[in-house]
Amino acid sequence: xxxxxxxxxxxxxxxxxxxxxxxxxxxxxxxxxxxxxxxxxxxxxxxxxxxxxxxxxxxxxxxxxxxxxxxxxxxxxxxxxxxxxxxxxxxxxxxxxxxxxxxxxxxxxxxxxxxxxxxxxxxxxxxxxxxxxxxxxxxxxxxxxxxxxxxxxxxxxxxxxxxxxxxxxxxxxxxxxxxxxxxxxxxxxxxxxxxxxxxxxxxxxxxxxxxxxxxxxxxxxxxxxxxxxxxxxxxxxxxxxxxxxxxxxxxxxxxxxxxxxxxxxxxxxxxxxxxxxxxxxxxxxxxxxxxxxxxxxxxxxxxxxxxxxxxxxxxxxxxxxxxxxxxxxxxxxxxxxxxxxxxxxxxxxxxxxxxxxxxxxxxxxxxxxxxxxxxxxxxxxxxxxxxxxxxxxxxxxxxxxxxxxxxxxxxxxx
Amino acid sequence: xxxxxxxxxxxxxxxxxxxxxxxxxxxxxxxxxxxxxxxxxxxxxxxxxxxxxxxxxxxxxxxxxxxxxxxxxxxxxxxxxxxxxxxxxxxxxxxxxxxxxxxxxxxxxxxxxxxxxxxxxxxxxxxxxxxxxxxxxxxxxxxxxxxxxxxx
Numbered sequence: 001x002x003x004x005x006x007x008x009x010x011x012x013x014x015x016x017x018x019x020x021x022x023x024x025x026x027x028x029x030x031x032x033x034x035x036x037x038x039x040x041x042x043x044x045x046x047x048x049x050x051x052x053x054x055x056x057x058x059x060x061x062x063x064x065x066x067x068x069x070x071x072x073x074x075x076x077x078x079x080x081x082x083x084x085x086x087x088x089x090x091x092x093x094x095x096x097x098x099x100x101x102x103x104x105x106x107x108x109x110x111x112x113x114x115x116x117x118x119x120x121x122x123x124x125x126x127x128x129x130x131x132x133x134x135x136x137x138x139x140x141x142x143x144x145x146x147x148x149x150x151x152x153x154x155x156x157x158x159x160x161x162x163x164x165x166x167x168x169x170x171x172x173x174x175x176x177x178x179x180x181x182x183x184x185x186x187x188x189x190x191x192x193x194x195x196x197x198x199x200x201x202x203x204x205x206x207x208x209x210x211x212x213x214x215x216x217x218x219x220x221x222x223x224x225x226x227x228x229x230x231x232x233x234x235x236x237x238x239x240x241x242x243x244x245x246x247x248x249x250x251x252x253x254x255x256x257x258x259x260x261x262x263x264x265x266x267x268x269x270x271x272x273x274x275x276x277x278x279x280x281x282x283x284x285x286x287x288x289x290x291x292x293x294x295x296x297x298x299x300x301x302x303x304x305x306x307x308x309x310x311x312x313x314x315x316x317x318x319x320x321x322x323x324x325x326x327x328x329x330x331x332x333x334x335x336x337x338x339x340x341x342x343x344x345x346x347x348x349x350x351x352x353x354x355x356x357x358x359x360x361x362x363x364x365x366x367x368x369x370x371x372x373x374x375x376x377x378x379x380x381x382x383x384x385x386x387x388x389x390x391x392x393x394x395x396x397x398x399x400x401x402x403x404x405x406x407x408x409x410x411x412x413x414x
Numbered sequence: 415x416x417x418x419x420x421x422x423x424x425x426x427x428x429x430x431x432x433x434x435x436x437x438x439x440x441x442x443x444x445x446x447x448x449x450x451x452x453x454x455x456x457x458x459x460x461x462x463x464x465x466x467x468x469x470x471x472x473x474x475x476x477x478x479x480x481x482x483x484x485x486x487x488x489x490x491x492x493x494x495x496x497x498x499x500x501x502x503x504x505x506x507x508x509x510x511x512x513x514x515x516x517x518x519x520x521x522x523x524x525x526x527x528x529x530x531x532x533x534x535x536x537x538x539x540x541x542x543x544x545x546x547x548x549x550x551x552x553x554x555x556x557x558x559x560x561x562x563x564x565x566x
Contacts, residue, residue, distance in 0.1 A: 406449060
C-alpha cells in the first residue's frame with residue numbers, strides 16, 4: 001500500500017520542511033482528505049495486517065491462520081501454513097503464477113510453498129488451490145500443467161541452488177542435473193507437441209533415463225550450446241543415457257565419458273525409441289564425442305525391437321577401447337546421413353565397428369560418409385558382424401577395421 | 415587372436431558391384447552360408463580358425479598375423495596350421511569369441527548379453543570350450559549334406 005502523501009509531509013511544521021524562516025505551514029484540506037480516504041480504504045479492506053515483501057530474499061509468514069496472499073516478481077516465497085485444525089472450514093488459498101516476462105527479460109518468477117507437512121514447488125505458470133474441507137483436512141488440487149511450446153530449460157553444473165526452476169541460464173537460475181530438468185518436463189509442462197530443449201553446460205556424472213510418455217511433447221533435445229561444453233560421465237549404472245520405451249531424443253554437442261565401470265553403453269535405445277545423433281540440418285561436422293566404452297562396451301546400442309538411431313551429424317571416437325561402436329538389435333534401424341565426418345582421435349581400439357544381430361535389424365548408410373580423413377582404428381577391428389537375417393546397406397562406404405566383415409544365418413550385405 | 419590374409423581363388427563370387435569378394439567359411443545355418451567380405455583395395459584379414467577351410471576351398475593363404483590390443487605382429491603361417499583353438503578362444507576378446515561361436519551354430523544374442531551381464535565373457539568361453547571338445551580341433555570337413563546343421 002502506498003500513500004499519495006505521507007502524514008509527515010501534510011502536517012509538516014514549515015513551508016519548507018525543517019526551515020523555520022520559510023514560514024509556518026498550514027495543512028491543505030485536499031491532501032488530508034486524500035490521505036484519510038487512503039487510510040480508510042486500507043483499514044477497511046479486511047486484512048489483519050500487511051506482510052511486506054522485499055525486492056529480493058525470503059519472507060516467512062508464520063502468523064496468519066487464515067489467509068496468504070503471495071504475489072511476487074523476481075523472487076520466491078516461503079509460507080508456513082498453520083495446523084489445519086486451526087483453519088476455518090472452507091479456508092482457501094489460491095496461488096496463481098502466470099509466466100512473467102518483461103521485454104527482453106526471461107521468466108524470473110518463482111514460488112515456494114511450505115506447509116507444515118510437506119515442501120513442494122510450483123513452476124512458473126502453475127496454479128494450485130489449497131482447501132480446508134472440514135475436519136482437519138487440507139486438500140490440494142492437482143496443479144495443471146503449464147502449457148508452453150518452444151520451452152528451453154537450462155542445466156548448469158555451476159547452478160547455485162537445487163530449487164531453481166531451470167528457466168534461466170547460468171548459475172543463478174539453471175537446474176543442477178539433467179534428471180531434475182526431465183522430472184519437471186514430465187510432471188509440470190505440456191509442450192503442446194513441440195520439441196522441448198534442455199541446454200546443458202558443465203561436467204556431469206549422471207545416469208539419465210528418458211522415459212516415454214512426455215505428454216504432448218516431441219523429441220526432447222539435450223545438449224550444449226556448442227561443442228565440448230558438456231562432459232557427461234556415467235554414474236553407478238552402465239549407461240549415460242537410456243532412451244526408454246517409446247521415448248524420442250535429439251542429442252547435440254555432447255561429450256560422453258566413462259568412469260567407475262569397466263564397460264558401459266553410452267547410449268541405449270529401447271523399444272520403439274528414436275534417437276537422433278546431431279540435429280538434422282545443423283551441418284555435418286562434429287557433434288557427439290565418445291571416449292572409450294570399455295573392451296566389451298558400446299557407444300550406441302538399440303536394445304529393443306522397433307528402435308531407431310539416426311546419425312545426422314559428425315561423431316568422434318576418442319582414444320580408448322571399444323567392444324562395439326554401434327550395435328543394432330532385431331527389428332531396429334540405423335540411418336546414417338551421407339557425407340558426415342567420423343573422427344578417430346588417438347589410439348582407438350575396437351572389436352567390431354558395426355554389429356547387427358536379429359531379424360529386421362536394418363542399417364542404411366548413405367554414400368560418402370567420411371571414415372578415413374580423420375584417423376582410423378587400431379588393427380584388430382572387425383568391420384561388421386551380421387547375423388540372424390540382419391540387413392546392411394553400406395552404399396559404397398568402407399567401415400574402419402582391418403578384419404573382414406562377416407555375415408551368417410541369412411544376414412544380407414549390400 | 416590370429417588372423418590370415420588370403421588371395422581368393424579365381425572363381426570366388428563377388429558382389430554385384432564387383433568390388434567386394436565374398437568368402438565362405440564357417441558352418442552354414444538353416445542352409446545359409448557364413449560369409450566374409452573382402453573389399454577391393456583394402457587390407458583385410460580373416461580369423462585364423464578358418465585357415466584350414468579357406469585353403470581347402472582353394473584360397474591362397476599369404477600372411478598370418480597376431481593382433482593383441484591393437485598391435486599387429488606378423489607370424490609364420492605354420493603357426494596357425496593347425497591352430498590351438500582352445501588357447502585362441504581363451505585369449506580372445508569377448509566379441510571375437512562371440513563371432514566364432516556364431517559361425518559354429520551358436521546363434522545366441524551373445525554380444526548383447528555381454529553388454530548387460532557381468533561375467534558373461536567367462537560363461538561364453540566355457541561354452542566355447544565345450545564346443546571345442548565336441549568338434550575336436552576343428553579338423554572338420556567342408557560343409558556338406560551331413561554337416562549342415564551347425565553345432566547345435
